[in-house]
Amino acid sequence: MTDAIACRGDPVFYLSQLLDQPVLDRQGGRIGTVRDLVIQFGSASHPSVCGIVVSHARREVFLDPRQVAEVSRQGVRLATFSLNLRPFERRSGEALLRHDILDKQLIDIDGRRLVRANDLLLACVEGELRLVAVDVSIQGLLRRLGPDVLTGNLVSHRLIDWADVESFATDVPMVRLRLAHEGLSKLHPVDIAHIIDQLSLRQGREVLESLADETAADAVQELAPEEAAGLLEGLHRERAADILDEMEPNDAADVLAEMPVEQAADLLDRMEPDEAIDVRALLTYPEDTAAGLMTTEFITMPEQLTVAEALERLRALPEPPTPLYALYLVPVPESRQLSGVVPLRNLVLAGPQMRLDQLAQPGYPTVHPEEPAREVASTMAEYHLTDLPVVDEEGRILGVVVVDDAMEVILPERARRWLAEQPFRS
Structure with a gap:
């Protein structure tokens, strides 16, 4: 299990309050500033902070949790007299809160929408410093401009539990495996399609890759055919064919009609024969006719x-x-x-x-x-x-x-x- 930063200091604070704050040695001497915090991406509903990236003499070095005595909004105090100057190297599956998540798009599962991470809330949970929530309000942005910008509660904040959001593996260089997006898969296909519609092609494909074939097909059917074609064109051919197999034949035909002829033919060849027969027949009809609209699945x-x-x-x-x-x-x-x-x-x-x-x-x-x-x-x-x-x-x-x-x-x-x-x- 990855070591985590123990809770000694402020029980709750925002990432923006800690970033660029001083890192002090055991005697209080300044030896650097906080550049970023490290978590294990997708490891838990509220992932532990498993390291700190420190800016020291124009270098970025890794601060092991065992070296940390206290973390607060005022900065970091070491339990040692010196800093290990081991250069920071990102390990597989690790995410940097500042670099990978702050200011990035996230999926708010309960709200069925995309949100921007304007700030991140950290808190002591079970004796460890953990990422617990995302601030998506304008206050999250204003807080980063300095304490003098905010006056009382004139600007309301909106926090979303980190367990209720999903991030994108494509935003994290060292995450090789796709995220499960389990929460997203439970939404109505129309809601999934609405979210995909707001994403880049890369992120939309990541979402499709994470969904079961039937769920992905239901969502793709809710997209405009040209948009659906663009998404499927970037998937592995076998995976794209599996999704087309689960779609209504008329919807699959509409999507294939938007693809280059060679690619559409290749996908048809990879589809299940019984499904491909119906789709091939529909592709022979003009799109703006009854036959172009009809489905061949009826009883x-x-x-x-x-x-x-x-x-x-x-x-x-x-x-x-x-x-x-x-x-x-x-x-x-x-x-x-x-x-x-x-x-x-x-x-x-x-x-x-x-x-x-x-x-x-x-x-x-x-x-x-x-x-x-x-x-x-x-x-x-x-x-x-x-x-x-x-x-x-x-x-x-x-x-x-x-x-x-x-x-x-x-x-x-x-x-x-x-x-x-x-x-x-x-």
């Missing part, structure tokens, strides 16, 4: 089944399509001839012995693959539909346009982003 069932039989089949599905708005009826299992549509609400409210064809909604609209996307969206708005089947000239179902994709045609980009940021999502 067909024989029209003569009872409600009980249909529900049993639904429960047996390993991965039902998401979202699932309706069942699409066919005469026999092998057929794709659309004979009716049963909204999920009708299915749930019906008696167990009722046949599916008795529940089919009469006059349910359909569209052809070449129908312009705006006409598709207009039809869905006019009939208040959550889903709209796409059928060929023989009436065989090819896919389904869902309301989320239709909304992207109607609403401008700015309005979609505004809706995505609103707090009324479940």
